[in-house]
Amino acid sequence: MIVTFTLNGRETSVEAQADERAIDLLRRLDALDIKEGCGTGECGACSVLVDGIHKLSCLMLAAQLSGRAITTASGLGGPEALHPLQQAFATHGAVQCGYCTPGMTIAAAALLEQNPLPSREDIRRALSGNLCRCTGYVKIMDAVEAAAQEMTSTHKDKP
C-alpha cells in the first residue's frame, strides 16, 4: 500500500507493507535519528510526534502514519539551527552516549507544548517513559527546565 504523510514538514509518499512497523518505514526513509532500544514500547528511544502528540514508533504500524504530520528529533532543529531543547541538552550535559537523546527531546518537546513551564516533578512524569542508562536524569531535568525558561522568555519578548 502507499502511505502518504509529512515527515519533518516534507510531503512523503511511500510503499509500505501491511505488517511493517512505523519505525522501520521511517528509518528506511533515512530518519535515522529514530532509535530502537527495545521494540516493545518500554524505552521511548523511538519517540516521535504524531500531529504534535508523543507516540512510540515501534508500537505503530506504518499505515497509521497515513495523513499525519510526523516530527522526529531532527525535525525539531539541527546543528545549524538548534531547538532550545537541543541547545539546552548540549550545554547542560544531558547527553552522554546520546542514544536516548532524540527520544528524550521529543518527549520533552511534547511536554513543553502542553505545559510551557513545568515543575521538576512534571518533567519527571513526562519523561518517565523514556529510559536513559547513562545520566541518572539529573542533567536531563536541568536541560528541560532551562529550555522551558528560554522558550517562555523568548516568547514573551516577541511583540
Next chain:
Amino acid sequence: MHEPLSPTKPETAQQSPHQPTQDTLAKATGAQRYTLDLAPADCLWAGAFRPGAALGLAHASFHGLDADSVRAALALPGVLRVLTAADVPGTNRQGIVHKDQPVLCDTVIRHAGDPVALVLAESPETLRRALALLRAMLDPLPGVFSPEEALRKNAPQVHAGRKGGNLLLAASINKCSEGQADARADARADARNVALTLKRAPIVLRGTFSTPMQEHAFLETQGGFARATDDGGLDMTVSTQAPFRDRFEIGHALGLSPLSIRVRAPYLGGGFGGKDGATVQCLLGLAALHAGGRTVAMRWDREESILAGYKRHPVTMRYALGAQADGTLTALSCSLLYDTGPYAHLGGEVMELGMEHAAGPYRIPNVSVRGRCVYTNNPIGGAFRGFGVAQVAPAVEAMIDALAQKLGADPLELRRKNALRTGDVNSTGVRLTSSVALVECLDTLAAHPLWTERTAWRKAAPPFIRRGVGLAAVHNGMGYGRGLADMGIAKLELTETGEFLIYNGVADMGQGNATAFVQLAAQELNQPLAAIRILQPDTALCHPSGSSSAGRTTYSFGNALLKACAAMRTKLTARAAQALLVDNLANLTLVPGAVLHPATGRTLPLAVLPRFLSRDDRICVSEFLMPVAQDPPKTGKAFPIGFPHLFFAHAAHLARIEVDELTGQVRVCNYLAVTDGGRVLDRQGFDQQAHGGVAQGLGYALCEDMQLQQGRILTPDLSTYLLPTALDLPDTISLSAGINEPTGPHGLKGVGEVGMNGPAPAICAALEDALGVRPRHLPCTPECVLNLLRRGKRTHRRRP
C-alpha cells in the same frame, strides 16, 4: 514529591552552561550516527539460532539441526545460508583470556542463550521467519545453577573432561602486619597468621552477603556489520569497547590473521563493560566469510541482548572483621564465590578486582581474601562498571557499620579513623604512592547539610513512613594493573586545511572521553574547540590504545595526547620559523588559527602552514604507559595479569531514603556523591560520571532483579527487568574532593567506575537506619523490604 531541602539541587557550578563539542551537538540533535545507522541499505542480515531459551533448557547435548527444518528455512525466498559449527573455519572458540566459548556450539549448549546455528537472509523480516522455522535436536543434561552446586562432589560438569572441573580459578590474597608475614611468602602460613590475629581481636564480627546478577541494558543493543575483503580478511564496524583486541579474538575463533581484520568503532550507545569482549563480532565475521563479498549486518534485539549478553557476576561473600575496642581495624578475612556462568570471559579478572577491593578503602594490617570463580549453566558473567568491586562494597561496608553499632561509634568517624591515606600500605600490601583523598571525601560529606541535619530530618518522617540515612566509603582501582601494558598511543594530525585531527584509540561508549580529548587538545594547542576534530577508533588508522574500561581512557590516552600536542606545538613553531624568518624558536607561539611571532607581530595562519609540510610531517604520535606498583606484594600469585593496582579513585556517598511501611516501597529522597578523581578537568564530565554511576548503583540496590530458574531468565525484557526511570531517581548531588594526581593528565584520575560502588552499601545502611535490620541480599525490592520490616518489628532498636 521531592521535598525541598538545602541544597535541593546540584549547586550552581554544575548547572552553569558549558560550551559543547561537535559530537555533543550531533548527539543532541539526533544527527550522530551509531553503528547500525551506518550499515548499507542493501546488506544481508545474520541472526543466531539459540534453541535453549524456547525449550527451557540451559544445559543439553546438541545432536544437530532437524534436517526438515533447515530445508524449510532455506526454502524461504531470501534465505541464503544456515551455518553450523562445521562451517566455522578456525578454532570455533572465543574468549578474552580463556578461549572456551564456542562461536557456534557443536555438541553441547551450556546456557539458555548458546547459539547452534547462524542464518543469513536478505532482510530482518525473512531472517526472523527463518529462525522461527529452525528446530534443534537437544537432549537435556543435568545442570548446575549455583556455584555451591557446581563445586559439589560429582556435580554435573559444565565443560566435560576439563582439568579443574567447574572451578575456573581459585586465588588468595594474604597480607600480614610487619614482622608477622611468613618469610617464604607461604600463602597458607600467612592466612593462618591472619586467622590468629582475628581470633585474638577484642571485637570480631561476622556476616554473609550476596549480590545478584545485573544487566547492562545499554540502550543500543549489540550489533555491527562486516564484509569479507579481497585479501581474505574482514572489514567490520561494530559497537565495541575494544576494537584492537577484538581482532585477536575474531582471528583465533575464525582462523584468520588478526592483522587482516579491520575493526571500526563508532560512538557507542552505551557499553558499561558489556561490549568489552566479542558480542556479535565472531558470528558476524563468520557470516561475512559466507556472504560472497556482500556486507552482512547483525543486531541483537532487546530479548536476545538480555539472553545472550554478559552480566554482572553474582557473588556470595562470607566476612569476618576484627577490631580493637577503640575501633582500629586489625584483621579482615573473607571468602568470595563468583558465578561466571558457562564461560570464563573475564571471570577471573573480575574476581581479582573484587578480591583486591574486598577489605574496602581501609588500613587493615592483616587481610586474608580467598576467591573462587565457578562455572555454572547460568547466563555468562562479564565486565560491568565496578568490575567485581560493586559486589564486595556492600559486604565490607556492612561490616564497618556493624562495628560502629557494636562500639556505639559514629559510622563516619569510624571510617575516617581507618581510611587509607597517601603513603599507607593498602590491604594487598601495596604502598600507596599515588593520590588518596578519601579523608577529604569524608570531610566534605560530614560538612554537608544532608549529613549534619540528618537527625531532624529523620524525626520529621510523616505517618507510615520510616526515614533512614546511610553512607558508604568506596574505592576503585584505575587501569589494568601489573602484568599488562596500560598504554595509550595518541596520533594527532594537522590537516591540509589547518585543523587538528585526533585519531582516537579508545572507543567512546558515552563516558565522554572523545569530548575530553577534544577539550584537552584545544587547551594544549590554544585553539578553539571547533578547530579540533576527532576520528573514532579504526584499527587501520589509529593506534592500539587498549579497551574502553577500568577508568583508564582519559588517563592513559589523555596523557599520550598531551605529549602529542606538545610535540605538535614544537613542530609547528619550528616549521613556521622557516617561513617567518625567525631565528629563535623560543619566541614563537601558537595562537588560535596561527603561529605568532610576538616580537614582530608576524603570523603564519595554520591554514597556510600545511602547504609547506608533507603529510608525514603533519603528524605527531606519542605514547604513555601507566606506571605500576614497583615493589609488588608476594601474594595473589594466581593472577597472571592485572594485580595489583597503584591508582585508585575514592568516593564517600550518602543516601537519604523513605520507606513506606505499608508497601515496602523505598524512595531515595536525596543522594550525595563526593568523589576523589584527582583534579577535575571538566566539571560537567566529572558530574556526568558520578550521576550515571549512582543511577546504575541505585538500580542494582533497589529494583534490577534478574530472575533465573534452572538457568532460564524469567525477566527477559525491559517490562520485567526494571530499570530506574526519571521518577525513581533523586537529583543526585556530585561534589569533588579530589587532590592533584601528579601522574594524571592535568592531575586527573578516572572516575568512570567508582560511582557504581557506593549506592548499594549506602542504601543498605539507610535501610538499616530506618528499619533496624540490615539487608544481606540485593536488590531491596518492596517484597524484601516488607520482610525486613517484619523482622525489624521484632528487633527494632532506634539509634539516637
